[in-house]
Structure formats: structure tokens, C-alpha cells
Amino acid sequence: MHDRQYLSSLVLFVVALAAVLGGLAAVPLWFGWPGAAGLAATAGGFLVWFYWGPRSDLRPAARRAPGGRPDHE
Numbered sequence: 001m002h003d004r005q006y007l008s009s010l011v012l013f014v015v016a017l018a019a020v021l022g023g024l025a026a027v028p029l030w031f032g033w034p035g036a037a038g039l040a041a042t043a044g045g046f047l048v049w050f051y052w053g054p055r056s057d058l059r060p061a062a063r064r065a066p067g068g069r070p071d072h073e
Helices: 002-052
Strands: none
Touching: none
């Protein structure tokens, strides 16, 4: 029973991995190398904005008190 589940999970993983890698390899064929570079730059720009940009939902980091401990402790 468990061997069958393991094998089916492994086969599903390999098929999904092949589809993802095939899709990544096909991007330069569809858009050309300049288009693939533009797509990568757009995705990279979004990630930089998302992770390093200002977050209005978070408070600024706590400043250190004179004793060297953060204010919230």
C-alpha cells in the first residue's frame, strides 16, 4: 500500500518538475532572449519591491534603548 503511494507521489513529482523545467526552457523560445531577460527583470523588480520596499502594515523597527535592549522588551 505505502509503496504504491510512494511511487505515485514520485511519478507525480517528476511529471510536475518536467513540466516546470520545460516551461522555463520554453520561455526564451517564445519571447526570445531579450524578452526572457525583460521578463526576468520584471519578476526581479517585483520581488525587490515586495521584500525591500516600504511596508505600511508594519511599524518601524524598535530603536534600541540606552541599556541596549529593544523598547518592546
